[in-house]
Structures are given as structure tokens and as C-alpha cells.
Amino acid sequence: MASHPKPKILLLSLKKQPFFDQMYSGLLSALVSRADVREATAGLPQISPSQYSAIFVTDEAISERKYAEVHSRLVDYARAGGVVVIGGLFSSCVVLGDFDAHFLAWGLSWKKAGYRRSTCALNPATHPGFRSNKGLPISYSMKVLSLKGAALGDIMYKRTDDDETNEGAVTYTRVGDGYLGYIGDVNAEEESTTVILAMCGLPT
Numbered sequence: 001m002a003s004h005p006k007p008k009i010l011l012l013s014l015k016k017q018p019f020f021d022q023m024y025s026g027l028l029s030a031l032v033s034r035a036d037v038r039e040a041t042a043g044l045p046q047i048s049p050s051q052y053s054a055i056f057v058t059d060e061a062i063s064e065r066k067y068a069e070v071h072s073r074l075v076d077y078a079r080a081g082g083v084v085v086i087g088g089l090f091s092s093c094v095v096l097g098d099f100d101a102h103f104l105a106w107g108l109s110w111k112k113a114g115y116r117r118s119t120c121a122l123n124p125a126t127h128p129g130f131r132s133n134k135g136l137p138i139s140y141s142m143k144v145l146s147l148k149g150a151a152l153g154d155i156m157y158k159r160t161d162d163d164e165t166n167e168g169a170v171t172y173t174r175v176g177d178g179y180l181g182y183i184g185d186v187n188a189e190e191e192s193t194t195v196i197l198a199m200c201g202l203p204t
Contacts, residue, residue, distance in 0.1 A: 007053040009200060011039040014061035027193045034202045044070045049082040054200040058088035063102040075106060079176025085199045087183040091145040106180060113148040113167045118159040120169040126156045127172060135204030140191040144169040145184040170195055
């Protein structure tokens with residue numbers, strides 16, 4: 001009986017750090033077991049959702065002006081139906097002055113908020129596919145660069161010590177025909193692997 005081909009996932013690592021593979025070994029192993037994983041370290045060609053079902057951005061390079069063309073291709077890919085998830089070292093290394101401008105270029109009013117360790121809980125108002133995913137943790141602790149300005153329904157995980165401003169530790173929103181996700185975990189928590197898999201459309 002023929003097996004179904006694995007979905008293809010692209011890691012975009014334009015500023016690849018030598019410690020990344022070890023720090024994120026759990027995530028990389030989980031991705032490889034579920035998908036055909038490729039990595040781009042020197043740029044991003046024109047791509048479409050038919051080539052890759054999701055792109056995981058592993059660092060802060062796309063927030064920098066020198067990579068404006070790469071960023072534009074990411075936006076086009078998402079609008080055409082692809083999924084882009086921003087995580088990895090992005091929240092640790094992004095220049096805070098570039099954070100707001102980066103998401104504004106996506107047409108979003110997401111802005112940097114708190115940076116501290118918090119217990120973060122799955123938002124009962126988040127997208128239905130995440131609410132019904134039994135593999136996702138109900139809550140877990142992470143040191144996180146959270147953001148503000150996301151619609152309540154676009155906050156996947158919310159800091160439980162923040163009842164006033166709805167700071168999102170993990171967010172996921174529609175962009176054109178596709179989606180953009182952000183995870184602000186800076187320490188590669190084990191539970192974040194499951195969250196990233198779900199955002200990339202992979203089994204948890």
C-alpha cells in the first residue's frame with residue numbers, strides 16, 4: 001500500500017547560529033519525523049504553498065532592512081495560502097525597535113509588550129482547530145517576549161498574569177488566504193514544540 005508523501009516544511013535560517021540545532025533538537029526531531037524538512041540559509045526563492053505547506057522562520061533576519069525582499073516573498077507566500085510561523089531565536093535576538101515595524105509590514109498592529117517568565121494558557125477564544133486539538137498543552141510556563149494589539153481570537157496562548165491588556169505569548173492570524181503565527185518563547189520549552197507543530201499544520 002502506497003504511503004502518502006510527507007508535507008514539506010521550510011526552515012528559514014538567514015542568520016543561522018552554531019548552537020541552534022542543539023538548542024532546538026527536540027523541535028527539529030519532531031519536524032523531521034512528520035515532514036520533509038528543508039532549510040534555506042542564503043535567501044528565499046519565489047515559492048508557493050504548493051511547494052511548502054509551512055515556513056518556520058528561525059531567527060530575526062527578516063526584521064532587518066537588508067532582507068526586505070525576502071520578507072516581501074514571505075508575505076506573498078502567506079497571502080497565497082501558505083503558513084508562516086515566526087519563532088526560534090526571533091524573540092531573543094530581534095532589535096526591539098524593529099519588532100513593531102516588522103509586523104506593521106504584514107499589515108498588523110502587533111507591538112512588543114512584556115518580557116518575562118509567565119504561565120501561559122490556551123485561549124478558549126482562539127481558532128477552533130486549536131481549541132479542539134487534544135495534543136496541545138492547556139497551560140505551561142515560558143520566558144516570553146509577548147505582544148499586544150492582536151485580536152482576542154488571534155491569541156493562541158495568553159499570559160495568565162495579564163487580565164487587562166491581553167498580551168499574546170503565541171498568536172496566529174489570517175493573512176490573505178494563509179496564516180501568520182508568532183511564538184515568543186525564548187528558551188525552547190518542550191511544550192512549545194507541540195505548539196509549533198500545530199501552527200505548522202502537523203500532527204501533535
